[in-house]
Amino acid sequence: xxxxxxxxxxxxxxxxxxxxxxxxxxxxxxxxxxxxxxxxxxxxxxxxxxxxxxxxxxxxxxxxxxxxxxxxxxxxxxxxxxxxxxxxxxxxxxxxxxxxxxxxxxxxxxxxxxxxxxxxxxxxxxxxxxxxxxxxxxxxxxxxxxxxxxxxxxxxxxxxxxxxxxxxxxxxxxxxxxxxxxxxxxxxxxxxxxxxxxxxxxxxxxxxxxxxxxxxxxxxxxxxxxxxxxxxxxxxxxxxxxxxxxxxxxxxxxxxxxxxxxxxxxxxxxxxxxxxxxxxxxxxxxxxxxxxxxxxxxxxxxxxxxxxxxxxxxxx
Ligand SMILES: [Fe+2]
Numbered sequence: 001x002x003x004x005x006x007x008x009x010x011x012x013x014x015x016x017x018x019x020x021x022x023x024x025x026x027x028x029x030x031x032x033x034x035x036x037x038x039x040x041x042x043x044x045x046x047x048x049x050x051x052x053x054x055x056x057x058x059x060x061x062x063x064x065x066x067x068x069x070x071x072x073x074x075x076x077x078x079x080x081x082x083x084x085x086x087x088x089x090x091x092x093x094x095x096x097x098x099x100x101x102x103x104x105x106x107x108x109x110x111x112x113x114x115x116x117x118x119x120x121x122x123x124x125x126x127x128x129x130x131x132x133x134x135x136x137x138x139x140x141x142x143x144x145x146x147x148x149x150x151x152x153x154x155x156x157x158x159x160x161x162x163x164x165x166x167x168x169x170x171x172x173x174x175x176x177x178x179x180x181x182x183x184x185x186x187x188x189x190x191x192x193x194x195x196x197x198x199x200x201x202x203x204x205x206x207x208x209x210x211x212x213x214x215x216x217x218x219x220x221x222x223x224x225x226x227x228x229x230x231x232x233x234x235x236x237x238x239x240x241x242x243x244x245x246x247x248x249x250x251x252x253x254x255x256x257x258x259x260x261x262x263x264x265x266x267x268x269x270x271x272x273x274x275x276x277x278x279x280x281x282x283x284x285x286x287x288x289x290x291x292x293x294x295x296x297x298x299x300x301x302x303x304x305x306x307x308x309x310x311x312x313x314x315x316x
Contacts, residue, residue: 008127008140009040009155010221041156047137048160051191053147053172059138059192066204066315068132073306074299076125076316083130093292099124100293103302109252118305119213119249123220126194126201128316138192142223145188145231148177153228176233184236185219195221207310215242216249226250 071079080095103120110116129139144154149172150161166172179188190196199218202209224230226246244254 009043010140010142010223012036012040041160043137043141044156045160046135047141047191048150048154048156049163050137051144051146052164052166053178053189056146056189056192060200063129063197064200064204066201069128069316070313071316072313073122073125073310074303076128077121079128079131080125083127095124095127096295097292100295100298100302104293104298105252106249114305115209115213115309116249118209118302118309119216121302121305122198122202122213122310123217123249124194124198126196126198126217129194129197139194141193141221143191143193143195143219143221144224145177145179145234146191147172147189148179148234149173149175151175151224151228151230153224153230155223179234181233182236183234185225185231185234185239186236188234190218190222193221195219201314201316202310205310205314209309212242212245216246219246220249222246 077096077099080099083095099121102123103117106113106120107117127139130136142155144150146166149167150157161167171178195218199214202214202217207213219226225235226243227250247254
């Protein structure tokens with residue numbers, strides 16, 4: 001069964017791509033006008049109006065028991081083939097190809113890190129939420145913390161939050177909102193979507209992957225943090241130590257030396273020694289090319305990783 005779904009705004013619209021990236025990758029996420037941008041804006045408008053502390057808590061309650069479905073990882077990968085986004089000009093092939101492409105890109109660059117290969121396959125599986133009937137604005141798009149004022153690098157920040165009731169609530173509308181300084185992202189309530197759902201699912205099913213894997217899945221759409229340099233007032237030391245892994249996943253390199261905005265990455269005080277991951281091709285965004293992986297040939301390798309880290313029938 002095919003389910004009609006609009007574009008994942010995270011994969012379509014990126015207003016602040018850094019110039020180094022844009023130079024050779026400009027053909028991706030390069031939509032500044034037209035009907036696609038209108039759709040993306042409409043999705044963000046809904047998302048930024050309805051993602052509140054109350055809404056997110058309700059979603060954790062609704063899905064946190066993981067009683068939606070029982071299936072293996074590869075069954076979930078196949079299920080995503082029911083989602084085809086015909087409006088995203090970057091992609092005209094099933095979603096599962098993107099999962100395998102991402103995984104293979106990582107495998108080429110990090111042949112020794114099998115857990116990272118598996119993260120490539122897993123990272124978007126939370127999009128099964130769409131098949132569970134969830135609206136697009138509660139599944140995809142760039143993520144942000146609820147419970148505090150959205151920061152400047154949140155996409156369409158100035159034009160989409162005016163009807164969000166939390167921003168009229170003094171508990172949630174200051175820079176720190178309901179959080180303590182440097183409380184750590186693990187204590188922050190992120191807006192509800194496929195990243196958070198999949199992270200919680202991995203925890204619930206006790207995936208034996210390293211902490212970096214959980215981190216990449218949970219925050220891969222948190223562009224205002226991993227790319228915009230915002231929300232550092234909420235970060236712990238551990239968050240800063242994990243950041244290069246998220247950037248490695250998104251960009252194929254850490255972004256410590258690149259500054260997108262004033263007071264951006266320079267303010268993080270990241271030690272460059274910690275940023276010595278190899279520079280290589282991009283895995284998530286920029287593996288979206290029409291060179292389709294031979295999925296049947298790849299399946300046995302990934303089945304082996306699944307058997308090692310998250311075997312059998314899982315609770316979704
Ligand atoms: Fe994603």
